[in-house]
Amino acid sequence: MALKRRLGSGNSATRNVLMDAVEAVMREDGYAALSARTVAEKVELKHQLVYYYFETLDELLLATYRRHIGRYWNRLQDAFQSERPLHAFWKAHSDPNDAVLNMEFLAMANHNEVIRRDTVEFGERVRRLGLETVNQLIKRPDRKGSEVIAPFAITMVLSSIGMILGLETSLGIVGGHEETRALIEWCIDELEPV
Known part of the structure; x- marks a missing residue:
């Protein structure tokens, strides 16, 4: 034995x-x-x-990944509990501090089934959280255009553009970022006025 x-x-x-x-x-x-x-x-x-x-090394990588997404999940939950959740969600997604690490974990997920499975599960969980919160914000009778604005589309736009801006900033690419951030923030202000 x-x-x-x-x-x-x-x-x-x-x-x-x-x-x-x-x-x-x-x-x-x-x-x-x-x-x-x-x-x-x-x-x-x-x-x-x-x-x-x-x-195993894979166990270390998985523990590291789960710790990383746990911290990220906590930031998103805090964002959605804030007074202006869309603004906080945008800030969490466009922060360049973890952009490189996020991309490395995504690259790893292409080759590691366990990391891939956790990535898919986490991504879907984030989308559900975003959908619930954004739906409450925009699906109100007093909200102009709320019948055509899809909550999934808003969370996808904010997270995708935020991720790209964060990654590019971490690499030193900044052309068009100021204008893009201004456009996104204008849109968020329209959806979530002060």
Whole structure:
């Protein structure tokens, strides 16, 4: 009978340090550069510690991804609880701070079935949350044009354009951003006046 390998504590600070290292490697070198060695070297640990805290590298990547989308989910829920939820939703989606990391996780999802499954599930959950909130905002009798404005379309436009602007900004591409942001903010102001 094979002995079960001993693993480090699930709530250890070292686990979080390793997940931080995964994010740092992904931001700097891309997800293809990930290995137990590159992750451990990033935080000056021995690569064997990766396997002490996580059974496999895939388990570490999944834990890192779930932590990342958990933080993002909390930001979106906070946005939808704010006084101006569409403005806060737009701000959350157009923030360049996590744009590179988001794109790296999307690229990883193309090659990792578990990350893909979590990505699809998370994306659909975000859309449902957005649909519920946006629907309440725009489907009011006093709202001009509310019968033709689709809540899904609004959440798709805000999240898609926001993601592209965030990614381009992180790369240093800024042409047309000011005008695009002004247009989106004008549209949001029309839907969600002060």
